[in-house]
Amino acid sequence: MGGRAEPPEGTPEGGAGGDDEFRSVVFDESFVRAARIQELSAQERLSAGSRPIRGRGLRGGGLSRQALALMLLIAIAFSAAVYLGTKHPYPQAGAGSAAELSMSVVPLQPGAGGVPTLAPVASGSAAATASAVATTSSTATAGATPSTDASASAGASTEVDPRTYALGPAGLALPNAGATDHFSKNQVAQALILAQNYAEVSSLDTGVLFGGKTDPVRDLLASGQRSQFDQSIKSPVDDGKHEATGWLVRFDSTEVGPTAGQETRVQGSFTVPVEVDGALQLTGDHTFVYALTPVSTDGTQQPTVLFTVRREVVYRFTAADLAANRVELTSSATEAGPMACDAASAARYFTPVLPATASGTASASASASASGKASAAATVSAAASPSGAVVDPYDKTRSAWAVCGVMGGPTP
Structure with a gap:
C-alpha cells in the first residue's frame, strides 16, 4: 500500500503530479489583461447564446490604443512641420513685404x-567752357515775389557754387558705418553701399537718363515694390504714388541729350543708418546738375542748359533685403528745374524749359544779355506758381517742398 503522500494507484507516469506540465506557464495579471479573448462567466454564458467568449483589445472594431497613439504622434509632427514652414522665424530673402x-x-x-x-x-577749350556760365541773380531773393514767405526767403539765400561740386559718382560719398543693436557693422555698410548704388544708377546712368532703360533701377528694388515701379513706368500719373520721376531721373531724348565733355555734378550726403521698427533706415539728400543740349532740328548750335535736380530719398533695409541685395524706398521728394509749373508732365519725364521756349522767340543765343533773360523769366512767370515762393534746390537746410515754386539760389 502506498503512503499517505501517494495516491492509491501510485504516481502517474510522466511526472510527480498531474499539474506539472503547466508549471512553466505563469498566469499573472498582466498575462490575463493581454489576452485577446476572454471566457464569459456562467451568468454571461446563459444570456450570450452560443458564443461563450468575447474579444478584447479592440473597441467596436477600431484600432488599438498603441495604434491610435502612433497616429496621433504622426499627425502632431506633420502639423508642426507645416506650421514651421509657413511661420519661419527668419524672413525669406526677396519676400514681397x-x-x-x-x-x-x-x-x-x-x-x-x-x-x-x-x-x-x-x-x-575746357577753361572757356567753365568760364562761360551764364550769370543770374546773385541771391535767391532777387526772384522772390510779394507772396514769398519769410522762411522761404531765409532758406533760399544759401551761397553755394555748384561748380565746386564733385563730378559724377564721386559726389556720392558715404559716412562711416557702425553696428546697431540688431545689425552688424558689415550689414550697415552693405545698406549704405546699396543706397549709393541706387542713387548712382537712378541719377547718373546714361542709359536710364536718356535711353529709356529702367531694368538697372528695377533690379535693385525689393520684390514687393516692383509692381508699383512697373505701373509708374508704364502709366505715370501725378498721384503721389506713380510718378516715374519719383523713382529715377529721366529726360525725353527727342528733346535734349547729354552735353559732350560735361559730366554731371553732384553734392549731398547720406545719413548714418539707424534702426527703425526692426529695420535699417537712412536718407540720401543730393543735388545733381546736368548739362543738357537741346536736340536741333535745323542743325543750328544750341546752348547748353544747366538743369538741377534735388532728390531726398529715404531708404529702408530689412534683414531679407540685405540678404537679397535689394533696397526699399519709403519716400522720395524731388525738385527739378527749370521746368514749367506742370507736375503732370513731370511725372513721365523732366522737360527743361529751353531758352527759346522761355523767351517766346524762334531762336535763342547763348550770349543773350541779362535783361533778355529777365524778360524770358517774366514770360515764364506769367503762369506763376501757386505759391509764388522762391525755392533753392541747393539749400539742404530745409526739406524738399511739395508745391511748385520759382527756382532760386546760385546758378552754376
Missing part, C-alpha cells in the same frame, strides 16, 4: 535770372 513708396515731384520755374545756360565754345 515692402510698403508702397510715397513720392512728390516738384517742378521749379526759371527765376529772375532766366534759364541757366553754358555758352557754346570751341571744342577742347
Whole structure:
C-alpha cells in the first residue's frame, strides 16, 4: 500500500503530479489583461447564446490604443512641420513685404535770372567752357515775389557754387558705418553701399537718363515694390504714388541729350543708418546738375542748359533685403528745374524749359544779355506758381517742398 503522500494507484507516469506540465506557464495579471479573448462567466454564458467568449483589445472594431497613439504622434509632427514652414522665424530673402513708396515731384520755374545756360565754345577749350556760365541773380531773393514767405526767403539765400561740386559718382560719398543693436557693422555698410548704388544708377546712368532703360533701377528694388515701379513706368500719373520721376531721373531724348565733355555734378550726403521698427533706415539728400543740349532740328548750335535736380530719398533695409541685395524706398521728394509749373508732365519725364521756349522767340543765343533773360523769366512767370515762393534746390537746410515754386539760389 502506498503512503499517505501517494495516491492509491501510485504516481502517474510522466511526472510527480498531474499539474506539472503547466508549471512553466505563469498566469499573472498582466498575462490575463493581454489576452485577446476572454471566457464569459456562467451568468454571461446563459444570456450570450452560443458564443461563450468575447474579444478584447479592440473597441467596436477600431484600432488599438498603441495604434491610435502612433497616429496621433504622426499627425502632431506633420502639423508642426507645416506650421514651421509657413511661420519661419527668419524672413525669406526677396519676400514681397515692402510698403508702397510715397513720392512728390516738384517742378521749379526759371527765376529772375532766366534759364541757366553754358555758352557754346570751341571744342577742347575746357577753361572757356567753365568760364562761360551764364550769370543770374546773385541771391535767391532777387526772384522772390510779394507772396514769398519769410522762411522761404531765409532758406533760399544759401551761397553755394555748384561748380565746386564733385563730378559724377564721386559726389556720392558715404559716412562711416557702425553696428546697431540688431545689425552688424558689415550689414550697415552693405545698406549704405546699396543706397549709393541706387542713387548712382537712378541719377547718373546714361542709359536710364536718356535711353529709356529702367531694368538697372528695377533690379535693385525689393520684390514687393516692383509692381508699383512697373505701373509708374508704364502709366505715370501725378498721384503721389506713380510718378516715374519719383523713382529715377529721366529726360525725353527727342528733346535734349547729354552735353559732350560735361559730366554731371553732384553734392549731398547720406545719413548714418539707424534702426527703425526692426529695420535699417537712412536718407540720401543730393543735388545733381546736368548739362543738357537741346536736340536741333535745323542743325543750328544750341546752348547748353544747366538743369538741377534735388532728390531726398529715404531708404529702408530689412534683414531679407540685405540678404537679397535689394533696397526699399519709403519716400522720395524731388525738385527739378527749370521746368514749367506742370507736375503732370513731370511725372513721365523732366522737360527743361529751353531758352527759346522761355523767351517766346524762334531762336535763342547763348550770349543773350541779362535783361533778355529777365524778360524770358517774366514770360515764364506769367503762369506763376501757386505759391509764388522762391525755392533753392541747393539749400539742404530745409526739406524738399511739395508745391511748385520759382527756382532760386546760385546758378552754376
